[in-house]
Amino acid sequence: MSAYSYFPGCSLTSTAIEYDTSFRLVAEEFGIGLDMLEDWNCCGASPAPHHWGGNLGVFLPARNLHIAGAGHQAMVAPCAGCYTRHKYAQQQLVRNEEHRTKVENALHEPLRYQTRIMNIIELFNEEIDPEEMSRRARSRLENVRLGTYYGCVLTRPAEVLGFDDPKDPVSMEPLLAATGAEIPYFPFKTECCGSYMGLAKKEIVLRASRRIIEVALECGIDALVTACPLCHQNLDLRQGQINRAFGTKYELPVLYLSQALGLGLGMAPEELGIDAHAVGIGRVMRKMAEAEAQESENEARRQRPAGAAGRSPDKEAARQASPAGTAMARDGEST
Amino acid sequence: MRIGVFVCQCGTNIAATVNTGEVAEAAMAMRNVAHAESIQYSCSEPGQKAIINAVHRHGLTRVVMAACSPRMHETTFRRTVNQAGMNPFMLEMVNIREHCSWIHSDMEEATLKAIDLVRKGVARVRDQAPLHPDTVPVTMGALVIGGGVAGIQAALDMADAGIPVTLVERESTIGGNMARLDKTFPTLDCSSCILTPRMVEAKQHENIRLMVNSEVEQVRGYIGNFEVDVRRKATCVNEEKCTGCMICEQKCPGKAPDEFNVDVGESKAISVPFPQAVPLVAKLRKEHCRLFIKGKCSVCQKVCPADAIDYEQEDEVLTEKFGAIIVATGYDTFDWKAAYPEYGGGHYPDVITSLQYERMLSASGPTGGHVKRPSDGEEPKNIVFISCVGSRDPSIGRPLCCSVGCMYTAKQAILTKEHIPDSRSYVFYMDIRASGKGYDEFTRRAQEEFGAVYLRGRVGKIYPRGGRLVVMGVDTLAGEQVEVEADLVVLATGLSGAGGADELARKLNISYDRYGFLSEGHPKLRPVETNTGGIYLAGACQAPRDIPDSVAQASAAAAKAAGLLSRGELETSPMVAEVDWMRCTGCFKCRDVCPYGAIEEEGLRDGRTVARVIPSLCQGCGVCNVACPPSVISLKGFTDNQLIAEVVELLR
Numbered sequence: 001m002s003a004y005s006y007f008p009g010c011s012l013t014s015t016a017i018e019y020d021t022s023f024r025l026v027a028e029e030f031g032i033g034l035d036m037l038e039d040w041n042c043c044g045a046s047p048a049p050h051h052w053g054g055n056l057g058v059f060l061p062a063r064n065l066h067i068a069g070a071g072h073q074a075m076v077a078p079c080a081g082c083y084t085r086h087k088y089a090q091q092q093l094v095r096n097e098e099h100r101t102k103v104e105n106a107l108h109e110p111l112r113y114q115t116r117i118m119n120i121i122e123l124f125n126e127e128i129d130p131e132e133m134s135r136r137a138r139s140r141l142e143n144v145r146l147g148t149y150y151g152c153v154l155t156r157p158a159e160v161l162g163f164d165d166p167k168d169p170v171s172m173e174p175l176l177a178a179t180g181a182e183i184p185y186f187p188f189k190t191e192c193c194g195s196y197m198g199l200a201k202k203e204i205v206l207r208a209s210r211r212i213i214e215v216a217l218e219c220g221i222d223a224l225v226t227a228c229p230l231c232h233q234n235l236d237l238r239q240g241q242i243n244r245a246f247g248t249k250y251e252l253p254v255l256y257l258s259q260a261l262g263l264g265l266g267m268a269p270e271e272l273g274i275d276a277h278a279v280g281i282g283r284v285m286r287k288m289a290e291a292e293a294q295e296s297e298n299e300a301r302r303q304r305p306a307g308a309a310g311r312s313p314d315k316e317a318a319r320q321a322s323p324a325g326t327a328m329a330r331d332g333e334s335t
Numbered sequence: 336m337r338i339g340v341f342v343c344q345c346g347t348n349i350a351a352t353v354n355t356g357e358v359a360e361a362a363m364a365m366r367n368v369a370h371a372e373s374i375q376y377s378c379s380e381p382g383q384k385a386i387i388n389a390v391h392r393h394g395l396t397r398v399v400m401a402a403c404s405p406r407m408h409e410t411t412f413r414r415t416v417n418q419a420g421m422n423p424f425m426l427e428m429v430n431i432r433e434h435c436s437w438i439h440s441d442m443e444e445a446t447l448k449a450i451d452l453v454r455k456g457v458a459r460v461r462d463q464a465p466l467h468p469d470t471v472p473v474t475m476g477a478l479v480i481g482g483g484v485a486g487i488q489a490a491l492d493m494a495d496a497g498i499p500v501t502l503v504e505r506e507s508t509i510g511g512n513m514a515r516l517d518k519t520f521p522t523l524d525c526s527s528c529i530l531t532p533r534m535v536e537a538k539q540h541e542n543i544r545l546m547v548n549s550e551v552e553q554v555r556g557y558i559g560n561f562e563v564d565v566r567r568k569a570t571c572v573n574e575e576k577c578t579g580c581m582i583c584e585q586k587c588p589g590k591a592p593d594e595f596n597v598d599v600g601e602s603k604a605i606s607v608p609f610p611q612a613v614p615l616v617a618k619l620r621k622e623h624c625r626l627f628i629k630g631k632c633s634v635c636q637k638v639c640p641a642d643a644i645d646y647e648q649e650d651e652v653l654t655e656k657f658g659a660i661i662v663a664t665g666y667d668t669f670d671w672k673a674a675y676p677e678y679g680g681g682h683y684p685d686v687i688t689s690l691q692y693e694r695m696l697s698a699s700g701p702t703g704g705h706v707k708r709p710s711d712g713e714e715p716k717n718i719v720f721i722s723c724v725g726s727r728d729p730s731i732g733r734p735l736c737c738s739v740g741c742m743y744t745a746k747q748a749i750l751t752k753e754h755i756p757d758s759r760s761y762v763f764y765m766d767i768r769a770s771g772k773g774y775d776e777f778t779r780r781a782q783e784e785f786g787a788v789y790l791r792g793r794v795g796k797i798y799p800r801g802g803r804l805v806v807m808g809v810d811t812l813a814g815e816q817v818e819v820e821a822d823l824v825v826l827a828t829g830l831s832g833a834g835g836a837d838e839l840a841r842k843l844n845i846s847y848d849r850y851g852f853l854s855e856g857h858p859k860l861r862p863v864e865t866n867t868g869g870i871y872l873a874g875a876c877q878a879p880r881d882i883p884d885s886v887a888q889a890s891a892a893a894a895k896a897a898g899l900l901s902r903g904e905l906e907t908s909p910m911v912a913e914v915d916w917m918r919c920t921g922c923f924k925c926r927d928v929c930p931y932g933a934i935e936e937e938g939l940r941d942g943r944t945v946a947r948v949i950p951s952l953c954q955g956c957g958v959c960n961v962a963c964p965p966s967v968i969s970l971k972g973f974t975d976n977q978l979i980a981e982v983v984e985l986l987r
């Protein structure tokens with residue numbers, strides 16, 4: 001068992017608390033040890049890089065890296081923003097001795113800044129064997145079409161992060177696919193959601209996020225999967241605003257990666273905090289129920305002697321599935 | 336021994352950085368130097384005259400030219416000293432331009448370096464002996480590799496001049512990419528109408544032997560006398576017997592990708608690429624044939640009325656000698672899918688390449704000239720063209736311009752309007768590059784007469800909406816983002832050298848660039864030659880180019896080759912290796928390392944067997960000198976003594 005230092009950042013302790021809950025649950029399931037970073041401070045988010053000649057964005061993460069480095073080789077930051085801020089700061093610290101001296105003067109000790117910084121996808125991919133995932137998930141998400149949505153900052157700027165392909169990232173796919181889910185082609189997986197413009201110019205976010213949802217539905221996607229609290233906020237929390245602004249009736253659930261994996265592992269939506277989302281996951285649950293019915297049917301058939309086949313499971317599934325096919329925009333309540 | 340040193344100013348090329356007068360003065364102090372002077376342009380007529388006069392006036396027996404690279408002017412000055420009555424090899428070139436003035440900025444230091452280099456040259460020329468070139472006969476005959484429009488043109492030009500030509504094409508028909516095109520810019524004449532007659536002419540010409548399904552396997556020899564192995568790959572079809580009736584293709588149950596039609600439509604395991612193919616002969620592709628995959632089927636053999644099917648047919652290798660080689664292997668279009676995930680990376684059937692679109696427009700193409708969307712066969716109304724896909728894009732490592740995309744996109748926009756009058760074409764472009772004769776007028780017609788909407792900017796994304804595609808881009812002239820709903824998107828993909836051109840280049844010992852284009856000898860002065868004597872380039876194998884330029888270059892290459900062949904015999908370089916047979920131990924290490932097979936055994940009367948160099952094969956590379964354990968092979972003009980003298984001078 002490896003133990004990682006865990007940097008939750010502000011989102012995972014407030015608006016995205018369900019990300020924290022589900023992350024810990026999945027980590028525990030696979031014996032990934034997480035030690036909450038003690039006395040952590042803000043990563044600097046969007047404002048800090050604009051202060052102190054841009055250097056506050058380096059100094060704030062530096063302190064976190066220093067604390068993490070005391071006990072751990074690596075620090076995981078599930079929030080895409082926190083991850084990027086720390087990576088950026090680290091690169092600056094490596095390159096710039098002056099930065100290091102400044103921080104050291106404030107800390108009164110030699111700075112530990114080499115701690116490896118990981119995002120949630122990296123951590124899961126390294127710690128969880130897809131085959132093991134597949135064994136435990138028993139195809140629970142079979143036929144559920146998950147759209148992997150990476151947003152912008154998980155992979156960009158590529159020269160700072162060095163993670164996945166910035167134009168066409170695929171790193172979420174192996175584990176999600178191991179749950180039995182289908183990962184259809186989704187051209188908007190890195191398209192901007194509008195990011196923090198939600199505060200300054202909401203229309204921009206509504207327009208940008210609307211298009212992501214529209215294209216996802218066009219691609220027959222049942223739920224988007226993300227690893228960024230801000231993307232989640234824009235796509236899930238603001239979905240109602242989008243519908244009001246454009247007269248649409250979108251109901252596209254948006255899950256955190258850990259929640260999607262948790263569902264695949266058989267955890268209850270409430271346990272994973274999915275009930276805290278603005279958009280319910282009726283579509284996903286129905287498909288999961290179908291998969292389960294199919295599974296028990298198969299199980300029963302395996303136990304029954306050959307030749308004594310019962311009702312066609314295909315027909316059964318089709319009958320259950322039909323309402324979902326026609327009324328996809330109305331299943332928010334049915335969780 | 337009286338040595339003359341001439342220090343060239345090369346205008347300001349050398350004189351701006353090297354004090355040539357000072358160099359000449361320093362040279363006068365060197366041992367055996369009888370005369371030294373600085374000349375403004377030594378390669379000019381007055382310059383050469385000055386050298387000849389100096390040779391006569393000072394009785395010079397050797398000459399050192401401190402000037403440019405020997406690649407540039409060694410032959411020029413060899414001729415000059417020869418005119419002055421000297422043996423042309425009593426000349427030494429010292430490169431104080433590329434190796435000195437062009438790469439330094441400090442005059443004082445550059446001058447000192449130039450003096451060092453001259454001292455080295457003087458030391459070397461002291462040991463120089465007169466050399467006398469041999470002559471070898473030239474093989475009358477040319478090989479043309481690649482049967483596109485360029486290869487056909489080159490072959491016909493030479494054949495018309497009475498030269499026997501072998502035209503080697505790796506596909507089962509000649510014609511190349513031009514055979515795939517519908518109409519051609521800027522005149523909109525039908526591609527097949529102008530190409531097919533030339534293809535037939537090439538086949539029927541008494542001086543041309545056509546070898547299809549064939550590739551060059553190995554090349555030996557040198558200018559004037561190449562020896563080439565050509566492998567004709569088995570196609571299971573007897574070319575002599577096949578009449579091209581296509582019954583086999585109709586009856587064949589094995590589906591196969593349609594390479595000629597760039598996968599617009601499907602083909603069969605045995606097929607004729609297109610009805611106008613030359614030669615009109617079927618070819619069987621084993622990897623798709625049921626007989627070879629499953630072991631059962633032989634329908635084609637049963638139905639063939641000409642008894643031309645032979646499943647046991649084997650590859651044949653033909654070896655022949657040629658005096659000259661013209662390479663005309665053309666281009667391949669860039670495989671865009673991995674590089675452009677933003678255009679769907681191949682996920683949308685209605686995003687196609689412009690070469691595929693040519694096949695759709697072509698009346699003899701798989702859709703009979705009807706434009707149909709691959710997804711549902713509907714006729715598209717809104718068509719979006721995207722230029723520069725894999726061209727002028729440093730972000731994917733392809734900064735080069737494809738040079739034909741602007742033109743063929745305008746052409747396709749015009750043809751689209753002709754095919755579908757109620758359609759609308761949108762062209763996303765970066766710049767319109769239309770510098771040929773009548774070209775700019777043509778792109779204007781596309782806009783003004785045929786109503787194509789030109790949007791200057793790149794496309795960032797293509798995504799699906801209700802069965803159509805939304806093309807999201809920027810219009811940099813209007814300064815705004817634009818979205819166009821499209822039924823069909825056509826990508827103007829960039830060009831690279833033909834697949835395998837790099838491998839062929841290595842066999843031919845010629846250079847190529849990172850896009851697989853073959854390198855010309857000099858970008859301005861030797862555009863159709865390569866750096867290997869007797870090998871020439873024609874068409875798009877050298878750089879992206881259109882048909883008029885490809886044809887012009889093909890004729891130029893043919894003229895060059897004909898010029899070489901008409902000479903009948905060639906002087907060989909006398910700078911070849913020579914064995915001191917008195918001291919040779921007969922170990923034949925030299926033979927093991929010689930890349931040209933130029934070492935043979937010679938039995939002496941005293942019973943010893945020693946190595947002998949075949950001068951006509953030796954290329955003077957010097958590898959044997961180094962390998963020889965007792966050091967008894969030397970390279971004429973590059974003897975150990977000369978090289979050591981140079982080093983000694985430099986270390987002084």
Ligand SMILES: Cc1cc2nc3c(=O)[nH]c(=O)nc-3n(C[C@H](O)[C@H](O)[C@H](O)COP(=O)(O)OP(=O)(O)OC[C@H]3O[C@@H](n4cnc5c(N)ncnc54)[C@H](O)[C@@H]3O)c2cc1C
Pocket residue numbers: 480481482483484485486503504505506508509510511512513516518519520521549550551663664665666667668689690693739743746833834835836839873874875876880881882883885
């Ligand atoms: C979509 C599109 C539209 C175009 N439209 C026009 C137009 O309207 N007007 C115009 O002027 N130009 C047009 N062009 C450009 C035109 O296609 C080229 O200028 C022309 O085809 C170049 O001829 P080529 O003989 O040099 O090469 P190619 O046509 O590529 O022919 C090369 C031949 O060599 C063969 N070959 C390759 N490698 C080997 C090998 N190792 N051994 C043996 N044989 C080999 C190939 O099979 C092929 O037959 C267009 C290009 C594209 C992509």
